[in-house]
Amino acid sequence: MNPWFSVKKQKYVFIYSCLLIPLLFFAAIRLLPMLYSFYVGFHEWDLLSSEQTLVGMDNYTALFKDDVFVQSLSNTAVYVLVGVPGQMALGLTIALLLHRIIRWRTLFRTIYFIPFVTSVVAVSWVFRWMLMPNGIVNHMLISIGVDPQLLLGSPTQAIYLVIAAMIWQGIGFQMLIFLTGLQQIPRMYVDAASIDGANAWQRFVHISLPLLRPVLVFSVIIGSIDYLQSFTQVMNMTTGGPLNSTISVVLYIYELAFKQFNLGLASAATVILFGFILLLSLLQLKLLNRKMDY
């Protein structure tokens, strides 16, 4: 070893080079393909052929003229705008309820968490069976005197049913995050507020909610990214139909790439989705991460 390369310096070099391994792995597996899809986005490339022709911005203009792509963007907006608040509101409600009980807490927590670790494909199919025209849902509707609905076969209802299935699966994870957040709040504050005569609602709005802010920011960002990438449930419950009313951007990217072999268009769509995720994440960090003062 070099004499001017002190042991202490060596230690840091060692630590950094240890960190280099996962970084290299990340670069090879994630970063390079990502940069490559930026490159492919400006080319016309049929997956089966080795020719890649440079077409500049053509893929992007074609995408924005493509009705199905535009529809997939607006559907994805619905997935995010309905799914994220829905999942958070329900997750928070359950977390608050569980936070108040001592007995059976672990049992309930487990019950709510099980869907999160169940196979998405299996869950989607179970929902599909429940929601088929002659399924249990319509059966129950008829028994309470409501007309049977088209459900997954309806261009207006299907997307919300798919979101419901997603929320049902995500709720356990959401609940766990909030529960951890709630347990971080010092009992002292809550007790002090009670003595000052604050009722439960006031305590929630003025104490729990502000102190949960970091957890909320985390949930909104993670949730948005999740719902922006809606795929498995859509694929298995409706395959994007009826009339493209449930198709998500990721499902459309998959179809462009592997069903139509149009890698150029698919890559361009990926870049657009990447842009949306980046924008949304930055926006949410800015909006929700303001300095807190108490």
Next chain:
Amino acid sequence: MKKILCKTEDVPTKFVKFVWVAWLSVLLIVLTVLGGCSGSGTGGGVGVGGSKGAGDAGGLAANGKPKVTIDYWQYQFPAKVELMNKLIAQFQARHPHITVKQTNFPYDQFNEKVAALIPAGKGPDMINLYYGWLPKYVASGYLQPLPAQSFSVEQVEKEFFPFVSSAKLNGNYYALPTAVRTLALFYNTDLFKQAKLDPKQPPATWAELVDTAKKLTVKDTNGQFVIEGFAWQPNAQLHHWYRDALVHQAGGQDISDDRRRVLWGETEAGLEAFKYLLDFAIVHKVGINNFYTDDITAFKTGHAAMNIGGSFHLAALRKDAPNLKFAIAPVPAYKEKATQASFWANAITKNAQGAELEAAALFLEFLTSKDVQEQWVEKVGELPAKKDVALQQKYVQDEILGPFIQQLSYANAHFFVDEKLERDYFIEAVDLVLLKGVPYEEAFKQLVEKTQKLYDDYWAKQDKKK
């Protein structure tokens, strides 16, 4: 923020040196592995022989010919894979200098896997493809025309059923099937008896099909289906039924001879057929989509009395519903007789050159031989692709295979320029009428226009290449 993790002075320098040497070697190994990987995209953990075995070079086989290995890819269907392994053994016994390596992919990922491996420079010499994908594969330049000395156009057209010409592009055949499948009417004989109908007299005409379906339909007091008279699943086989059966039966044509124009809208036949298909759900209300999630499940579980299905459904029906009593009839006819035929065909890729190309041609000749086609019927249940093999009395008289085989001479296999989108457009047109109440004519007009645009785009690309 500097934190001392441990007192560095305590560590003997020898040990530090040792750690460094060990660590640098690990780093080197990782970098080598990564460097090795980055040069080749690998796909989903299937053993793919990208390179030819070293044994090929210069070794002579028992028959004095230089050894050669060819890679053959087909999708993962147990009966097909097992039989193919047997066939490969038979073939290698005849041609000791050739080794055939079979690789299989899951059916629903076949295209993805193949397409993902090809750009990576890995790929087979021979590949088994659904005929509807051929135009895409040929357009991409991945396949080569079958060698004319072994497979002349005249010879192929003399021996095979006419619809196999879907595999003929730019005047050359690019692939040939061992076996083919046709659509027919599956009907549940128990439900026929329950509805006081004679199972020996299945519906033979359009009108009879509607009439029989009405008699077979059972609804509960709330007007909900208990049993569908006729399973109605447009995204399963019905879109094929429309293009290759109904349009022709109504006296229309599918596409022009030069394959550039969609002719459904040229006569009244296209719209009439479209309306006929839709009215099962809209007017007669004898079936609805997604009943028991799909038509096959509904038929299998005895909740659909009749279904338009393919001969490829037979194996699963026997396996999943061994007690189901059903029979097969030709697709009900109207002004003409017609049905849909489809097939998986073996093609030779551009990878096969020289000795490999010769070996691939020999293997394809073997796979399309009479003996192999007969083995295929026995083991897989698909129909022989050659006229003289299929039309043997033993098959035509067969209770189950017979109705499928009888239709082969008037079956059609639509030329797909984009199988996925053509299907999507059809389902969309059906949904527009069913869900949005768009008039039949308007939805149909859109369907023709959109499909025509696909053809125009495809041909514009093809013409540019010339």
